[in-house]
Amino acid sequence: RQLIDKGMYGCSQPEIAPYFLYRIPLPILYEIPQIIEDIYLKSQELINLSASLYKQTQDIILSELGLNRWQPEHQLSFVRNHSDARLGERIDAEYFQPKYEKIINAIKNYKGGWDTLENLCSLTGHPSNPPYADIDDIDKIFIITQKHLGAFTLSDEFWKDEGALFTGKEFAKKNKQYILQEDDVLLYSVGAYIGKANIYKKSIYKENIRATIGSFLTLLRTKKERLNPYYLMSFLNTEPGL
Numbered sequence: 446r447q448l449i450d451k452g453m454y455g456c457s458q459p460e461i462a463p464y465f466l467y468r469i470p471l472p473i474l475y476e477i478p479q480i481i482e483d484i485y486l487k488s489q490e491l492i493n494l495s496a497s498l499y500k501q502t503q504d505i506i507l508s509e510l511g512l513n514r515w516q517p518e519h520q521l522s523f524v525r526n527h528s529d530a531r532l533g534e535r536i537d538a539e540y541f542q543p544k545y546e547k548i549i550n551a552i553k554n555y556k557g558g559w560d561t562l563e564n565l566c567s568l569t570g571h572p573s574n575p576p577y578a579d580i581d582d583i584d585k586i587f588i589i590t591q592k593h594l595g596a597f598t599l600s601d602e603f604w605k606d607e608g609a610l611f612t613g614k615e616f617a618k619k620n621k622q623y624i625l626q627e628d629d630v631l632l633y634s635v636g637a638y639i640g641k642a643n644i645y646k647k648s649i650y651k652e653n654i655r656a657t658i659g660s661f662l663t664l665l666r667t668k669k670e671r672l673n674p675y676y677l678m679s680f681l682n683t684e685p686g687l
Contacts, residue, residue: 499597503683506676510551512685517544548685560671568666571634571658572623578613585611586624587656591633594643597678599631604654612657623664625656628674630665632681642681644674 452465507513525541533540552559562569578585588610593603617624625631625645633641642665647654658664667674680686 502679506680507683507685510555512548512551515547515685517684519544562665565668565672566665567668568622568664571660571663572620574660575612575616575657578611584614586613586617587654588612588659589631589656589662590659591636591638591661594631594633594641597682598643598646620657623657625658626666630667630674630678631658632663632665633661634663635661640681640687642678644678
């Protein structure tokens, strides 16, 4: 990485020319290249298997709700009552599109019952933008933003991001509920990928990372005796969930 950086030039759009690549020295390691290839190919195999299994979980959810063949249909015209607008506290046509009613009806008619996130979560919200702390602060708390979200878990070693932002103990003292816990669900709630959900797996990180979220994410902390967080994350990422 450093050898490539050395050959870069330009400011607004840095680049590296073949001339500099030609001159990069490379150690000729004995047997290790084949080991690396084998590990890499195995990792790709596991990634593909993971994606396949994850899709199966979503197919099971949609099939159970009878929504596995559902396709959103945008209608150009439909009728709603003034009372609907007052109840929903919205006046935009998009909010009242009939496609949403089909999803809601499928959920409310489900044989196993239903409930709202208000009742199924002990916490739903996000803090105001945390004040930034010195990167060398021993009590620093990493601020997770939307760029750290992956397919269903956060990007690996997200706290090592070069542009990492941190907050400190004063924020933690006033916002204890927003220090992330195992199996918290993080929802992208502002921006281009609104609705994208990830699950926070603190146990997989080797370092003792303390983290919170920025204001572009919403934290959903389920009451685990009533709602499995993995199910919530999977449902929110389905087409009907989005």
